[in-house]
Amino acid sequence: MGELTTGRGLNQQLGLSRAKAMGHLEACQTFEIVFMLNLMRDVLAITNELNKCLQKKEQDIANAMLLVEVAKRRLQVLRDDEWDSLIAKVSTFCIKHDVLIPNFEEPYVSSLRLRRKLASYTILHHYCVEVFYNIIDWQLQELNDRFDEVTTNLLHGIACLNPINSFSSFDIRKVMRMAELYLDDFDESNMSILEKQLASYIVDVRDVDERFSDLNGFCDLSKRLVQTKKHSNYPLVFRLVKLALLFPAATASVERAFSAMKFIKNDLWSQMSDDFFSGCLVPYLEKDVFDKISNDVIIKTFQDMKPHRIQL
Structure with a gap:
């Protein structure tokens, strides 16, 4: 109680809190933190449009696939051509805010290594290869794993079935590649029938029947196929439409x-x-x-x- 009366206990607590805060501030005011934050900002900025597109409730699959390719190419450009500009940007920030810039030719010393043992490579190698290249390579590998050949064929096939803009994206070859992924639904005999149905279907709904000219997605397409009884004329195509209709709900x-x-x-x-x-x-x-x-x-x-x- 005496300490509380004189304020010593409170002052000690405030002093410890202030010291801890200053310690955190000093830990953040390092070249490594500045470098990592700038790199993280650049990588996240590249994938931002793709992330927002994939989170939309009504997904535009065609645009999503284009954004995947855009993200891959921009990440590759970042890896190949933008190392110098990143270092210049980080160095400018450090000079402005009095953050110590290390000598890149010195051996790298990791704070995580036992007794701060010197590494067999330089500081420049650490930031360029161990951090910069590895993070971008990991991000590229993640995109390649999530959007591999099977997934890409599936998404392209769904995009080609989309009736938006009067079936402007329709491509029978990509739709057939999508159907090949559903072995339980389309066997060898069904595949040949499906190809013929697709050829007749696209002429019917795009060029002949005007009732299919104002559709805004797979929901409208499936309803219109049932309303016009065309789902019985093209049963295998309708099966593909139903599979495409279910796909966004599964992601x-x-x-x-x-x-x-x-x-x-x-x-x-x-x-x-x-x-x-x-x-x-x-x-x-x-x-x-x-x-x-x-x-x-x-x-x-x-x-x-x-x-x-x-x-x-």
Whole structure:
């Protein structure tokens, strides 16, 4: 109590907090931190458009595939041609803010190494090869792994089936390559039939039947095929359309659902029935829809579900 009265305990706590804050500040004011933050900003800026495109609820697959290629090429340009400009940018920042710039010809000393043992390479090699090249190569490898040949053929095929702009993206070869991935749905005999159906289908819906000229996506296409009875004329094409219709729901929508599950069903609220969990999850995912529903409608719906002793 004496320390609290005189303020010594409080001063000690403030002094320790201030010292800890100064320690963190000094740790951040290093060339390594400045270099890593600038490199991270450049890499994230390159992949930003692709990330935003893939997170959209209504995905534009054709544009997404183009953005994948754009990101790969920009990362390669960053790796091949922009090392000098990155170092110049980092050095300018360090000079402006009095951050020590190391001598790149000296041996690299890692703070993680036991007794700070000298490495067998220079500081320049560390930042250029061990950090700069490795991070970009890892990012390129990640894009190549996620968008390999199979995934690329699938996405290109879906994009070619899209009816937007009067089926302007249609390419029968890419659609056939997509169908080859579904061995259980399209055997060898079906593949030859599918090719003929696709040839007739595209002439029908693009050049002959004007009812297909104003479609905005696969949902509109599937509805119009059923309404016009063309789903029975081109059953294998309709099967492809249904597969394409399901694909976006198997990517970003499912990822969003799993992310939402962590908020709804957490450690503090882990026991709930499936019906109740589904009832919580759907409004969370479809916020745009439920924001338009008034409280009065919700109250009335709840009141009509079963008799209640108290009228809400």
